[in-house]
Amino acid sequence: MLSNLVMKKLVYMLGVLLFFSCKESEPVMPQLEDLIAAYREDDAIRLEVSSTKISLEPIKRREQALLVTWEPLREIESHYPVRYLFKMDVTENNFTTSIPLEEMPEGVFFKSYTHDELNHLIRNFWYKVGGDDVRISVRVIAQVQSDAKFIKPLYSTLDVNLTPFQLDSKPLFLYGSAMGAGNTNMIDMQEAIQGEIYTWRGLLHPGSFKIAKVMDQSFPAFVKDGEDGLKVSESAADDDEGFKITKQGNYAILLDRINLKIYITEIPYLRVYFGGSATPTGWNTPPLMNWDMYKPNVCTLTTSLAAGEVKFSTEPNFSTATLQLRPWRPNASIAQDNDVLASVLQDWKWRVNADEAGMYTIILDVKSMKVQFIKLD
Numbered sequence: 185m186l187s188n189l190v191m192k193k194l195v196y197m198l199g200v201l202l203f204f205s206c207k208e209s210e211p212v213m214p215q216l217e218d219l220i221a222a223y224r225e226d227d228a229i230r231l232e233v234s235s236t237k238i239s240l241e242p243i244k245r246r247e248q249a250l251l252v253t254w255e256p257l258r259e260i261e262s263h264y265p266v267r268y269l270f271k272m273d274v275t276e277n278n279f280t281t282s283i284p285l286e287e288m289p290e291g292v293f294f295k296s297y298t299h300d301e302l303n304h305l306i307r308n309f310w311y312k313v314g315g316d317d318v319r320i321s322v323r324v325i326a327q328v329q330s331d332a333k334f335i336k337p338l339y340s341t342l343d344v345n346l347t348p349f350q351l352d353s354k355p356l357f358l359y360g361s362a363m364g365a366g367n368t369n370m371i372d373m374q375e376a377i378q379g380e381i382y383t384w385r386g387l388l389h390p391g392s393f394k395i396a397k398v399m400d401q402s403f404p405a406f407v408k409d410g411e412d413g414l415k416v417s418e419s420a421a422d423d424d425e426g427f428k429i430t431k432q433g434n435y436a437i438l439l440d441r442i443n444l445k446i447y448i449t450e451i452p453y454l455r456v457y458f459g460g461s462a463t464p465t466g467w468n469t470p471p472l473m474n475w476d477m478y479k480p481n482v483c484t485l486t487t488s489l490a491a492g493e494v495k496f497s498t499e500p501n502f503s504t505a506t507l508q509l510r511p512w513r514p515n516a517s518i519a520q521d522n523d524v525l526a527s528v529l530q531d532w533k534w535r536v537n538a539d540e541a542g543m544y545t546i547i548l549d550v551k552s553m554k555v556q557f558i559k560l561d
Contacts (some may be wrong), residue, residue, distance in 0.1 A: 189445040191506035209233045214363040221356070228338030229324050230255040238302075242380060242442050250344060253294045254324045267446030269325040272294050274318060275308050275343055282309060295322075299349075318346045332433035351379030355398055356383060356406070356439065361391030362429040370399055372437065376477050376548035382439040383477050385454050395439065406439070406446075414444040436480030449480045452526075452550050453498050456483050456509070462536040467502050473548060486560070489518075490541045493533040496524075496548060496555075504528065509548070524548070 234251040257266055273282040285304065288295070297305075306312045325339040357370035364387070373382040373395070394417070395406040407424040408470035417424035427448060429435070434454050438447045457472030465488065473483035473496075495502070496509035507528055511521045514532045518540060525532075534557075543560040 189225065208458050222317065229257065229263060229326055229340040231322075231324055231342050231344050233322065233344055235347045236343070240299045240303045240349050242299070242349050242351055244304075245303070245442070245496075246298055248296050249299040250297045251294060252296070252322050252342075256293055256342070257326055257328075260273050260326075260328055265329040266327065267327045268293065269327060269337075269466040271325070272305075272320060272322045274312070275321045276319070277310075279321070279323065281443070283309065283458060302346060303348050304345065312348065313326070314506065315348065315350055318348060320346060321346075334358050351377075353381045354397070354441070355399070356441075357396045358384050358392030358393050358437075359396055359402065360426055362388045362393040363391075364389050371438070376550070378440050380440070381477065382437075384437045385451070385475065387433070387454075388429045388435045390430055392428045394426045409444070411495070412445055413446060414439070414441075414446050436475070438477060438480070451480050455498065456487050456548060457497045457500050457549075458487070458494065458546060459502065460494035460533065462489045462494045464488060470497060470500060470502070472500075473546075479549075482547065482549050484545060484547050486543070486545045488541075488543050489536045491536055491538040493535055494518075495533045504531075509550070509553075521544065522554050522556065524550075524553040524555050526553070542545055 219232045231252070231254045233253075234248075238249050240249060252270070254268070256268070260266055268288045268425045270288055271279060271282045286295075306318050310318070312318050320339050321343050323339055323341040324521075325337045327337050328335040353375060355375065356373045358373060359368075361372045363369075365373060371384070371386075373384045375381075376383050394402070396402060397404050397406075397416075403419045404416050406414045407417045408427050415424070427446070430449075431450070434451050435450050436449045438449075442445070455472040457470035458473055459465060459467050461467065463470070465471060471485060471487070473485045476482040476484065495511075497506055498508070499506045501506060505528065507526060509524050509526055510530065510532045511534050512523050512525050512532070513521065514530075515535045516532065518534050518536055521534065542557070544561060545558045547556040547558065
């Protein structure tokens with residue numbers, strides 16, 4: 185009896201010893217405050233920029249101008265989740281006019297901008313005019329996540345000096361036999377981006393055309409240089425080749441004055457309208473769709489849609505004689521029926537149900553004959 189009692193006590197003591205030895209071997213989670221204390225709040229992240237002084241150039245508009253990189257807080261990340269946020273502002277505004285705060289995707293520790301993107305922010309977001317330098321500040325914020333308490337974010341900031349570019353308005357004019365027999369008038373191109381990108385849509389005839397720099401003066405003019413290149417011809421004596429059109433039809437022209445490129449694309453329609461009982465304007469005054477300058481067969485429109493019907497037209501009306509763009513079946517779904525049919529016969533429409541009402545961006549491709557109704561709210 186005594187031996188059994190002794191054995192029970194020994195087993196109990198052994199169990200207690202094993203329990204405490206296991207407890208001691210468990211890893212101890214560092215205190216969050218101790219980890220945070222190792223960093224200076226306003227200079228916690230190793231932040232770098234590709235250059236602290238950048239001259240923005242229109243000829244490099246699509247090239248990278250600024251690269252911002254940072255090192256993640258690995259020591260904190262090994263114990264607690266961390267998300268990284270990016271913001272940028274004119275330095276003198278101290279982030280009161282910052283671009284929208286952007287949460288970076290997991291594993292992404294960089295942010296880049298092209299010459300065009302930075303110049304656009306300076307001119308159209310911060311509304312800086314003229315050619316003076318603009319000093320901006322970039323900031324990366326590390327938000328340590330804890331369910332137990334709020335942790336004040338850590339961050340680092342660097343300044344970058346930018347010299348913006350300014351392109352003045354410089355009109356261009358089409359002229360030549362391709363504009364039509366007996367048409368001696370010069371036709372303005374639309375200056376989509378001032379001094380840089382020009383567009384035009386219209387009917388061209390077999391023949392050729394050149395692009396004058398001055399209204400009612402044939403030269404100097406842009407003429408053909410290779411497959412899609414431009415060069416300047418100073419006079420008729422240069423005997424330079426114009427842009428030839430071999431087939432009558434509707435065409436879209438895109439001219440890049442900075443990079444001396446021209447793109448001439450035959451298109452099926454000059455204009456597309458969108459209307460219906462589901463739209464704010466109904467059937468009588470359909471709004472004109474907006475063409476993408478870089479994708480001449482793609483047009484878009486953002487509008488509200490209510491319960492009702494919609495379709496597209498090639499004229500600002502929906503009369504039976506007008507060529508219209510419709511779905512391939514009646515009462516088509518805006519969510520599923522994306523194929524488009526050009527027809528003056530079947531009066532089929534897309535139907536917007538009451539539970540689908542809202543703000544939409546409509547994207548129509550008249551080459552692939554596909555449509556997207558993208559709900560925004």
